[in-house]
Amino acid sequence: xxxxxxxxxxxxxxxxxxxxxxxxxxxxxxxxxxxxxxxxxxxxxxxxxxxxxxxxxxxxxxxxxxxxxxxxxxxxxxxxxxxxxxxxxxxxxxxxxxxxxxxxxxxxxxxxxxxxxxxxxxxxxxxxxxxxxxxxxxxxxxxxxxxxxxxxxxxxxxxxxxxxxxxxxxxxxxxxxxxxxxxxxxxxxxxxxxxxxxxxxxxxxxxxxxxxxxxxxxxxxxxxxxxxxxxxxxxxxxxxxxxxxxxxxxxxxxxxxxxxxxxxxxxxxxxxxxxxxxxxxxxxxxxxxxxxxxxxxxxxxxxxxxxxxxxxxxxxxxxxxxxxxxxxxxxxxxxxxxxxxxxxxxxxxxxxxxxxxxxxxxxxxxxxxxxxxxxxxxxxxxxxxxxxxxxxxxxxxxxxxxxxxxxxxxxxxxxxxxxxxxxxxxxxxxxxxxxxxxxxxxxxxxxxxxx
Amino acid sequence: xxxxxxxxxxxxxxxxxxxxxxxxxxxxxxxxxxxxxxxxxxxxxxxxxxxxxxxxxxxxxxxxxxxxxxxxxxxxxxxxxxxxxxxxxxxxxxxxxxxxxxxxxxxxxxxxxxxxxxxxxxxxxxxxxxxxxxxxxxxxxxxxxxxxxxxxxxxxxxxxxxxxxxxxxxxxxxxxxxxxxxxxxxxxxxxxxxxxxxxxxxxxxxxxxxxxxxxxxxxxxxxxxxxxxxxxxxxxxxxxxxxxxxxxxxxxxxxxxxxxxxxxxxxxxxxxxxxxxxxxxxxxxxxxxxxxxxxxxxxxxxxxxxxxxxxxxxxxxx
Numbered sequence: 029x030x031x032x033x034x035x036x037x038x039x040x041x042x043x044x045x046x047x048x049x050x051x052x053x054x055x056x057x058x059x060x061x062x063x064x065x066x067x068x069x070x071x072x073x074x075x076x077x078x079x080x081x082x083x084x085x086x087x088x089x090x091x092x093x094x095x096x097x098x099x100x101x102x103x104x105x106x107x108x109x110x111x112x113x114x115x116x117x118x119x120x121x122x123x124x125x126x127x128x129x130x131x132x133x134x135x136x137x138x139x140x141x142x143x144x145x146x147x148x149x150x151x152x153x154x155x156x157x158x159x160x161x162x163x164x165x166x167x168x169x170x171x172x173x174x175x176x177x178x179x180x181x182x183x184x185x186x187x188x189x190x191x192x193x194x195x196x197x198x199x200x201x202x203x204x205x206x207x208x209x210x211x212x213x214x215x216x217x218x219x220x221x222x223x224x225x226x227x228x229x230x231x232x233x234x235x236x237x238x239x240x241x242x243x244x245x246x247x248x249x250x251x252x253x254x255x256x257x258x259x260x261x262x263x264x265x266x267x268x269x270x271x272x273x274x275x276x277x278x279x280x281x282x283x284x285x286x287x288x289x290x291x292x293x294x295x296x297x298x299x300x301x302x303x304x305x306x307x308x309x310x311x312x313x314x315x316x317x318x319x320x321x322x323x324x325x326x327x328x329x330x331x332x333x334x335x336x337x338x339x340x341x342x343x344x345x346x347x348x349x350x351x352x353x354x355x356x357x358x359x360x361x362x363x364x365x366x367x368x369x370x371x372x373x374x375x376x377x378x379x380x381x382x383x384x385x386x387x388x389x390x391x392x393x394x395x396x397x398x399x400x401x402x403x404x405x406x407x408x409x410x411x412x413x414x415x416x417x418x419x420x421x422x423x424x425x426x427x428x429x430x431x432x433x434x435x436x437x438x439x440x441x442x443x444x445x446x447x448x449x450x451x452x453x454x455x456x457x458x459x460x461x462x463x464x465x466x467x468x469x470x471x472x473x474x475x476x477x478x479x
Numbered sequence: 480x481x482x483x484x485x486x487x488x489x490x491x492x493x494x495x496x497x498x499x500x501x502x503x504x505x506x507x508x509x510x511x512x513x514x515x516x517x518x519x520x521x522x523x524x525x526x527x528x529x530x531x532x533x534x535x536x537x538x539x540x541x542x543x544x545x546x547x548x549x550x551x552x553x554x555x556x557x558x559x560x561x562x563x564x565x566x567x568x569x570x571x572x573x574x575x576x577x578x579x580x581x582x583x584x585x586x587x588x589x590x591x592x593x594x595x596x597x598x599x600x601x602x603x604x605x606x607x608x609x610x611x612x613x614x615x616x617x618x619x620x621x622x623x624x625x626x627x628x629x630x631x632x633x634x635x636x637x638x639x640x641x642x643x644x645x646x647x648x649x650x651x652x653x654x655x656x657x658x659x660x661x662x663x664x665x666x667x668x669x670x671x672x673x674x675x676x677x678x679x680x681x682x683x684x685x686x687x688x689x690x691x692x693x694x695x696x697x698x699x700x701x702x703x704x705x706x707x708x709x710x711x712x713x714x715x716x717x718x719x720x721x722x723x724x725x726x727x728x729x730x731x732x733x734x735x736x737x738x739x740x741x742x743x744x745x746x747x748x749x750x751x752x753x754x755x756x757x758x759x760x761x762x763x764x765x766x767x768x769x770x771x772x773x774x775x776x777x778x779x780x781x782x783x784x785x786x787x788x789x790x791x792x793x794x795x796x797x
Contacts, residue, residue, distance in 0.1 A: 108759050115549050132762065136550035172514045193596030305635070309743050310633040322634040444761040459656075 066094045066377050070366075071123040073106040076334060080397040084390040091384075094377045114138050117371055122242045122377040122385075125173050125367040127163055127437050128253070132444070134172050140368040141170040143203045143457045145379045155388065157429060159436050167275050173365030174386030175403035177394070180359040180434060181260055182424035185220075187343040189241065189324040192218040193228060196347060200311070201424070205350035206286040207265060213350040214296070217243035220324035221301045225418055229301055236300025243301040246308040249454030251475075252447040253438070254279075256327050260291040263435050264352020275441035277461035277478040281450060281471040287464035294458060305458040318342070329362075330425040331400055337420050348424035355437040361434030400438075401425065442477045449473050493648045534774075543769035548762040560769035570770060572745050573753040574777075576660060580749060582726045583664035588724065589673050589717075595676035597705065600683040610679075612673035620670070624737040628653065646693025653739050656746035663734050663747060675724060683709065711795050718789035722782050729778055750774050 044468055072081060099120065101109050107129060113119040119138070133139050143165075146153070153161040154173045164173040173211035185200065195216055205213040221229030228234065229243060237335055250257030266285040270276025296302035303311075303323075311317050318326045319339040327337065327349065328422050349357050361417035366385045366409045384390050391402035398414035401422075408426070415422045428434045440446060451472035456462040530574035541558055564570050599609055615623065630636050631652040639649040652662040668769070669762075688708065694704045732751040735741065741748035748756075750770065758767035786792070 111549065111759065111762075136548065138550060304651070305743065306651035306654035307633040308654065309739065310631070310651035312629055312635070314631050317634055318633075320635040426703075448756075448761070452744065455742060459743060461744070 066374055066376065066383055068094060068096050068122060068377055069213050069257060070096050070098050070118040071120040072100055073124060074156060075100060076399050080394040080399055082351055083393045084385060087393060088114055088381060088384045096381060103415060119371060119373040121374060122366055124380050125365050127362060128443055130172055131439060131441055134166055139172040140375060143171040146171055149383060151383060155405060159262050160403050163274060163363060163436060163439060164365050165326045173367040174382055175363050175365050176385055177304050177371045177400040177403050178361060178363040179199060180361060180425045180428045181256055181329055181349055182256055183325055183347040183349060184328055184336045184344050187324045187345045200347035203350040206353050207291050207292040210292060225479055227357065241298050242324060243324045244296060245314040245318055245326045246302050247314045248308055249458045251454060252450035255360050256329055258290055258293050260349040260358050261293055262286050263358035264354055264356060265289040266354050269438035273436055276440055279474045282468035287467060291464050315427045333422065334399060346421060346424045348427050357433045359428040359434055360437050362437040399400050445477055446474050512746060539768045540772055542765055543772045545765045547765040549764055552690065559581045566767055569753060573748055573750045575730060576747060577749045580640050580660050580731055581725060584659055584728045585725055586666055588668045588675055592675035592679055595672060596679035597682055599680050602657045612676055616674040618734045621737050623670050624734040628738045654743055656743050659739055675720060679721050681714050686712045710784055714789060715794050718785060722785050726778055727781060739776045764771045
């Protein structure tokens with residue numbers, strides 16, 4: 029799950045000044061325009077993106093005469109509030125949706141099937157990055173969203189510590205990894221680790237029981253997704269989550285590719301290069317740990333770029349995830365989309381808003397804010413430029429798209445049960461209560477969910 | 480926490496005539512005229528009780544016999560949820576973990592607050608000092624949990640920094656399964672002990688001071704007076720305090736939700752948190768309701784046992 033924010037999210041509700049907009053004008057969308065003066069409610073969870081989508085909403089109101097009222101809830105509150113409002117019949121007309129959540133909502137008939145509107149308006153699904161649009165189509169062919177952004181994984185590292193360890197940013201960009209000896213990737217982690225006496229992890233006399241700075245931070249066991257925890261190792265070792273994606277029914281947590289990669293990952297704890305599971309789960313969050321200079325490297329998602337780059341007291345740069353035994357890098361390719369609630373009073377206006385959010389017009393606006401990578405291909409360059417203008421080199425995130433090493437995020441039914449089974453196994457594994465075979469047991473239980 | 484209001488019944492009027500039609504009629508008129516104001520006073524609370532407690536509770540019991548995912552109507556499954564529950568290791572784990580929490584939480588809290596209350600009673604009359612004890616209780620639960628979560632962080636927390644400085648090993652307070660429940664229990668002791676002490680303090684003030692004077696004349700020291708006068712006479716108040724705090728303690732949720740989220744592995748997956756996960760994360764409201772019903776029965780029996788064992792209804796005073 030991408031937004032690990034544990035803090036109680038402040039409930040920030042930002043009502044948009046509902047000004048009766050001027051003329052409908054020459055709206056580009058061919059379908060019958062909704063009557064001016066309508067108001068749509070729209071929900072999202074990321075405060076960082078609020079400004080960008082507010083700008084989109086203003087542009088949309090200008091064009092269509094429909095005003096949009098944006099509400100923002102923190103990630104933790106978002107899904108329970110949404111569910112409660114489904115039940116109460118008060119849900120937002122349009123809301124930001126997540127791949128791990130939408131199959132459940134679709135199964136409960138809460139989402140409007142948009143396939144007819146997409147066909148009628150002739151929305152060009154090829155304008156999106158490869159595969160993103162397909163993630164929102166269920167097994168019966170119903171479409172539940174239009175893509176708005178995407179994210180990949182990269183490494184944020186502390187530049188000062190890198191120099192102390194005698195490494196260069198060039199070396200960081202060509203790291204290789206394998207499950208046997210960890211390759212140059214493990215060597216880099218080792219030399220970035222420093223014990224209380226100032227001895228680096230690759231030097232003689234290193235005390236692995238009294239580590240001051242860990243080479244690599246640990247967020248947790250990663251559940252069934254492992255997006256920022258282990259997915260880049262497992263997938264660059266040939267692991268596939270399931271037999272097909274989306275809607276797989278046989279899972280791969282019992283495969284040697286998966287278990288080798290995770291056993292190597294856990295070995296970093298034994299070597300003292302990564303904090304133990306106990307330490308990791310006793311910590312506030314890896315961003316604070318990293319920000320306090322207690323870890324030199326963090327594997328994280330592109331959505332946190334601004335948060336990491338603006339941390340005070342540490343100088344941060346970004347490196348791509350390492351090349352694995354398959355000869356390629358690997359990153360999960362996850363994307364958000366906007367969905368329409370089935371109970372909306374105003375399906376036409378809601379569709380127009382979704383369609384605008386998924387258009388190059390809106391995504392160019394979002395791109396200029398340099399917060400996320402837009403789903404529309406033509407908007408990507410604008411986003412990269414905007415990040416560069418801030419002084420951030422985001423190539424380590426986009427390299428996956430350029431080299432075709434993205435792997436679409438797994439989508440399956442029963443995800444909540446599946447995730448809790450694999451999470452329990454992962455926590456036992458990572459805390460050394462069990463070896464990797466615990467994942468095989470969980471995998472059997474997972475497969476049984478689909479029989 | 481809740482308070483019970485016993486509506487006072489009008490006692491027999493003084494000088495009640497033995498018989499006679501007129502007297503009877505007059506009594507009847509009196510009752511009728513009392514009834515309306517009585518209903519008026521009890522009414523609002525009763526409506527609230529029915530609408531917000533009884534009706535949801537009955538619905539909960541009904542849902543516990545169904546398969547219910549909120550967004551589609553419930554389907555009757557009989558006792559299936561209860562049969563699953565007996566075989567669910569996580570339910571047993573949840574009750575075990577919760578029991579461990581309650582023991583540590585209530586044990587430490589009762590002893591500490593009793594001590595505090597006696598100190599307040601015997602040593603100080605300063606309102607400022609007494610008021611200060613309440614301060615932790617005035618801070619929201621979630622804020623308390625988050626503050627301690629930061630302070631107890633393994634790598635950057637001030638407590639571990641202190642341990643380090645003293646030359647002791649750092650402790651993974653929330654990440655070590657041995658430490659997680661005691662840590663959460665003690666955080667809540669810290670927050671609630673002042674409040675509990677205040678309740679006990681109120682009980683202490685009902686004990687007549689002449690008993691202490693008499694005891695000290697007979698040569699009884701502070702310690703002996705405490706065990707032979709204070710504790711026995713405090714029993715009804717202590718029983719009430721225990722019923723309230725134990726019931727509240729079983730319902731631990733927020734501290735877990737903010738800090739460990741049930742982990743590591745299942746070490747802090749307390750009953751309420753497990754119910755919450757089943758209902759709001761996995762949408763298994765039927766099964767979650769069944770566990771809630773079991774928790775309700777457990778709490779009711781615990782409270783009943785406490786009241787009976789501690790003879791809460793009678794006082795040794797007089």
